[in-house]
């Protein structure tokens with residue numbers, strides 16, 4: 001048996017010298033992201049970890065320009081988003097799905113209509129095409145039987161799966177995940193992480209995930225950046241368990257003992273094995 005290292009792939013997300021400042025209510029400014037440069041490669045699962053208030057979510061939201069940087073540039077899949085007008089940016093965002101801690105589903109719409117929503121907004125697809133795409137996305141997250149249910153009738157894990165199906169409906173190259181498992185229990189978290197890994201491998205969707213939980217990033221990430229005070233303090237590849245060896249890892253682990261890591265259950269995507 002020979003083990004061949006995977007050939008590194010091209011960068012899909014490039015952030016260059018991005019900064020973001022928020023105006024404070026009582027005057028003054030807060031520098032949430034400070035001159036950050038970062039590359040995420042095609043097909044990677046990339047983690048952003050750090051303490052509360054470090055700037056992880058702001059950095060994630062710079063990738064789809066939910067937050068506009070004050071300076072610097074953001075390029076995704078060859079398009080410099082920071083150079084686009086409003087209409088072009090709306091179109092470019094179809095290539096970037098996003099899920100959130102609190103799911104952000106439309107409560108008065110069925111599961112089907114939640115997933116169909118982005119497809120209807122952007123137009124260009126027939127009713128039949130939308131229905132087929134919604135069915136495919138719900139099958140992908142194993143919710144094929146829940147199309148007619150409403151969010152209030154679903155568990156937290158099922159709600160997050162609907163959010164994933166909605167985020168993938170337009171066939172994006174990138175999925176941004178902002179603390180996607182923070183509202184879920186340990187077992188549901190494990191299952192959801194396995195789903196994200198599966199989506200990454202089957203659909204080749206590049207994933208950027210924010211979490212303050214070591215076990216979450218340890219389980220699925222290829223590389224991780226540690227965010228401290230709005231900047232990247234450290235960046236490294238993961239093969240399982242390294243997070244705990246870093247100074248921040250030890251600190252976070254002592255604050256928040258990690259649940260049994262699901263990493264053992266999920267095969268790392270580090271090497272190609274030829275029998």
Ligand SMILES: Nc1ncnc2c1ncn2[C@@H]1O[C@H](COP(=O)(O)OP(=O)(O)OP(=O)(O)O)[C@@H](O)[C@H]1O
Nearest residue numbers: 022023030032051052053054055056057058059212
């Ligand atoms: N819209 C805003 N207006 C003012 N300040 C903001 C805004 N959004 C974020 N901040 C501030 O920027 C800093 C970074 O916030 P951010 O949400 O990116 O941190 P985080 O690392 O994701 O934290 P957490 O893990 O607690 O979510 C925080 O101090 C926050 O209060």
